[in-house]
Amino acid sequence: MALVWDGLRQALGLLAGGDADVFGITLRSLEISGAATCLSLLLGIPLGVALALGRFPGRGLAISLVNTGMGLPPVVVGLFVSILLWRSGPFGFLEWIYTPIAMVLAQLAIAAPIVTGLTLAAIQQIPDRFRLQMRGLGASRGQLLWVLLREARLPMLAAAMAGFGGVISEVGASLMVGGNIRGQTRVLTTATVLAASKGNFDVAIALSVLLLAIMFLVNAALTWIQQRRAP
């Protein structure tokens, strides 16, 4: 029990003292996972909309693949991205392995199916009759899409939250493709794993508290936007 209390006390000291190392790791986590989430929204929203509204051969298979992708184990993603970016691999010439770019790509592979799947579900829950009504009021294709996205904005924000939550808290892929290099690819989760394995529970707890705080703040901000009355 003393281990926990000591750890907590030292963690608070680290956080209060504004440890430069901890600060750098936190910032890097936000940058990498933020970039991966933004890219997953750019990719996942159009894909989700296309799957929800489109009618084309192979659509059923594509939806099944997306649904499977929503539960991809990060280590599996890490393994495949590692193989692709490995020095002797097909994209080895890019020299991205053990760089933040590799981490963004791996996290994108984890978040994109989540965003796509949740967008698909959000658009599909709007009844066909609503689409017909909007066309009956003179909506063009673009205007119809705009109205649909606006109608689905709450579940879409949930998609963004789920995507960000999924990638900032994963460790397997980041460790494998980033290498946990101090000052370069070390993020909150990989740093926590390292600190705990070395018995530095104070640092591990401090990093965990920060991770929880970030997730709380991001979710609180998005929830606030969700709950705000539409103009």
Place this chain on the structure above:
Amino acid sequence: MTVVSLTDVTVRYAGALVLEIPALELEDGQILAVIGPNGSGKSTLLRVLGLLEAPAAGAVRVRGAAVPAGRRLEARRRMATVFQEALLADTTVQENVALGLRFRGVPAAVRRPRVARWLDHFGIRELADRPARTLSGGEAQRVALARALVLEPEVLLLDEPFSALDPPSRDTLLADLGRILRRERVSTVLVTHERTEARALADRVAVLIRGRIVQLDTPERLFQAPVSNEVARFVGVETIADGRVLSVSAGLTLVDVGGQKIQVAAEAAAGERVRVCLRPEDVTLSPGDVGAGVSSARNRLVGSVTRVVAAGPEARVVVDCGFPLVALVTRRSVEELGLVEGARVTAAFKATAPHLIRLDGTA
């Protein structure tokens, strides 16, 4: 002038014919009701008229001009459609009413007063800032109608707009809408399975059965003179019996139906086969065998009650007088006159009440 018309339109779903309309026209300022049972193709007809669904064959013309594929949106923006459900967007009432104007790029300065005016017309101005999802069914449907009419459409298309409402909201909205449509002279197509709505609003009524228009008439003509059994049943005629004309004199046709002689104020030829249609509300019942007394009802048929079916404050009484005849009476009358199964009664109705369908093809 014709606002919108259909020519030789057919619609097929999975090869099956669901709509076949050789010709249908809507004149300026006219309210056309399309009535028919569920699944008769009414909503399909409305979607075709509203350019929301392309027919398998045939043409939809707006102001006499066919609409090419590339100009459907433009033509659709001259119309507005309202469905059974209000289908409001998740925003405020006034933003909902402004939606179609936004689609058309109407600037805010023009949009606002127009929206306010139509909120007023439907008596919902105080709801302007309310989130649409918090409205009652009746309020939501008012918003949906205001959202369509604010567009000042050349054609208003209404698909069962009252059927999801409770009777009091339905009746007041029906009255308000009727007033507005007449005042603004909005050319309207109303699809409904409620004949009372058609009767209340329409200038002309089309009866659609299995995808085909079987009768197109003024409401008066349609409800008094249905052309077939199906139409008769649908417009509320419950007694339908075949007979043969015995004689015709002084505008009165004497018809033999199941051994009973019925006088009908209608044209027919002696010996001709006819079908007599009678609405239940036109029949009065008296207990026992009442002889020809002092009354203008020229028909008095004696029979026995075979069935009494109560529905709300009224009851349908089926009397066997050589053929089954249905009368609509109050439940109080059922009790006071002792109308139970087996009771002998006299059914009376005027010669002007029945309508004749001539079966020998001369009608």
